[in-house]
Amino acid sequence: MKKTITILISMLIAFSFIFSVNAEGTSNIYNINGKTVEFLTDSSFTNEQQLIIANCIANDIDNSSVATYNLLCTMFGHKTTTETITVIEHCVSDTAPRCLRTFQDVTACSRCDYVYVEVIGSSYIFCCD
Numbered sequence: 001m002k003k004t005i006t007i008l009i010s011m012l013i014a015f016s017f018i019f020s021v022n023a024e025g026t027s028n029i030y031n032i033n034g035k036t037v038e039f040l041t042d043s044s045f046t047n048e049q050q051l052i053i054a055n056c057i058a059n060d061i062d063n064s065s066v067a068t069y070n071l072l073c074t075m076f077g078h079k080t081t082t083e084t085i086t087v088i089e090h091c092v093s094d095t096a097p098r099c100l101r102t103f104q105d106v107t108a109c110s111r112c113d114y115v116y117v118e119v120i121g122s123s124y125i126f127c128c129d
């Protein structure tokens with residue numbers, strides 16, 4: 001009986017470990033420079049692309065023209081994917097609601113660093129005090 005309980009407990013620990021790893025793997029949220037950049041949980045952007053995109057947005061970098069084109073992109077054009085992401089700029093207003101949330105259509109190339117961003121809507125939200 002005691003053995004069964006021990007096995008059950010170790011199984012529970014193993015399961016909670018798997019779940020916590022999963023939760024981390026599906027979180028596509030980047031906090032950079034006082035901004036939160038959130039991708040869809042089933043985003044088709046790779047983690048590498050998400051980092052490039054999040055960096056561009058958080059640091060106001062325009063990667064639509066200065067991107068390092070590789071030869072394939074120069075010859076055949078970019079291989080792009082477009083997806084809507086959520087960006088929260090924290091504490092931009094002095095009075096509540098203080099944080100600005102924008103929805104942005106992001107087009108990124110899977111072969112190079114090309115990123116094109118288009119804001120499709122925004123509103124102030126209650127987030128930080």
Ligand SMILES: [Zn+2]
Binds near residue numbers: 069
């Ligand atoms: Zn490209």
Ligand SMILES: [Zn+2]
Binds near residue numbers: 088089099127128
């Ligand atoms: Zn905030």
